[in-house]
Amino acid sequence: MEVLAAHLPAYTKMVVKGNRGGLPVPLTLGPSCIGRVTDVAPDVFHVIPGDIVLDTALLDAGGGDEILVGWVGLGGSGAGSERTDRMRTVWHDGVFAEKALCAKETMVKLPGAENYPDPARLSFLPWLCIAAAGLHAAGPLTGRDVAVIGATGQLGGAAVLMALAEGAATVTAVGRNKEALERLAELGPRVRIHRLTGDRATDAAGIGPVDVALDALGATPTADATMAAYDSLRGRGTLVLIGGVHQDLIIPYGDLMHRRLTLRGSWMSDEETVTTVWNLIRSGLLDLSAIELLTVGLDDPAAALDLAERTTGLGFVALIP
Ligand SMILES: NC(=O)c1ccc[n+]([C@@H]2O[C@H](COP(=O)([O-])OP(=O)(O)OC[C@H]3O[C@@H](n4cnc5c(N)ncnc54)[C@H](OP(=O)(O)O)[C@@H]3O)[C@@H](O)[C@H]2O)c1
Structure with a gap:
């Protein structure tokens, strides 16, 4: 997948410092992004090359064993298990990169997103979906x-x-x-x-x-x-x-x-919520123009983390690799 834009959460510096739980380092961080599919494995049918997708990072093996690929935080009890360790070994790297290899379960297609005028702004979608899942509860x-x-x-x-x-x-x-x-x-x-x-x-x-x-x-x-x-x-x-x-x-x-x-x-969101939120944006009912978008590249990670830390509320930092 070609990474188009990825939200850099305000507390990413804390994650990097290890204050938010352990990660299998070294790894490429990055919990979610807007991307364009470039290639798929033979058993992937719900997205095809050229599709614009949201990568949610959420990989769910059932029974409470859920990981966020390339990020801290585990579902279920939050304590993890031998199975989540194995999942994290196979699905290791996140999406703060130019290209990312993503598990098919983490990708949700955004029909019509190729025509959205400002794809970087859509990288706020994961936070909108997490909030929506909580409100819908x-x-x-x-x-x-x-x-x-x-x-x-x-x-x-x-x-x-x-x-x-x-x-x-x-x-x-x-x-x-x-x-x-x-x-x-x-x-x-x-x-x-x-x-x-x-x-x-x-x-x-x-x-x-x-x-x-x-x-x-x-x-x-x-x-x-x-x-x-x-x-x-x-x-x-x-x-x-x-x-x-x-x-x-x-x-x-x-x-x-x-x-x-x-x-x-409520923890993270699900495919149905992503689709609902995307349809609200697409129809104009959810207007993202009130959000202040700041962009960074891959060249200066320390400055990007500082900027993200200072940016909260209706502002957010998107990484455009
Ligand atoms: N449930 C999920 O699936 C899920 C997903 C992602 C993140 N999260 C969690 O959500 C939390 C918030 O994320 P975010 O991206 O919104 O972070 P954020 O932009 O840094 O916002 C933090 C919020 O907490 C407030 N706050 C911090 N310390 C406070 C204190 N001592 N007293 C009162 N208010 C305080 C801040 O208020 P002021 O700015 O007004 O000071 C701000 O409203 C994170 O800690 C993360 O762990 C949960």
Whole structure:
């Protein structure tokens, strides 16, 4: 596959430093990209040379054994197994390269993408799909009040765009970064903003009441913002966790039961979600023009990682190899 553009996640430097889990080094990093198929093995039928595809990196052997090719993070318990080790040995390298050899299971065709005017922008698709899978875990969004915790991050920014595209009545963008929140508010009158104070009760009152809360926070030192989102739910509401919070949550049994709340987790996305999100983009319902696209090449990896680290919210860095 010829790599056209690959999203460089904001926390890639952490991955390189080894702060996000082990990888079978040396390897070519890179979790996902937009690519053009150049050749296929004889047993591959769902894509043909010339197709524009999203490579999702997700390789699923069933039974909880899932890997992201060329990236950290394992499905299931997250602990890995002898089988995920073997999978990572065979499917080793990611897509931060000019050309990539990809497992057929990781490729989803994007019909009509060859006519999309700005393919580099499409490399944000994986984050939009991860956000969409999380939102869909809470059921239909149309006419419901949604909050995105960590909306100032890239996954959170993607979730705000998705919730607006899928007809949420209001989307409350929650985060610390004032400028990023103000930028989100400019997306339209359905967007409300709440700047995190660090006080759980104050934040819960500022966020809610909402029907759906999506937690897309990075690694936070406490679970207070996540629990403020839990507190902000209306009866029968749903909290979905998709972020990188390494904290335990203390959920009051009686409250969850009496308020008929749902707590869900969501990891990565699936082919159906990719197709849905691509169709929203293709039809114009999901407009990517609000996203600020910054591009880098392969020549200066250290500068690229620095730029990615500084770029969050509705901005993202795409590697054009
Ligand atoms: N579920 C999945 O399938 C999946 C897939 C990809 C990534 N992830 C996880 O999602 C997380 C977010 O990814 P991203 O790309 O959106 O990262 P990002 O752009 O760096 O965003 C991080 C977010 O976390 C907030 N944050 C960080 N530290 C905080 C703190 N101490 N207190 C309050 N807020 C804090 C930031 O808020 P401010 O900017 O306002 O400070 C920002 O909104 C990552 O940690 C990753 O592990 C999950």
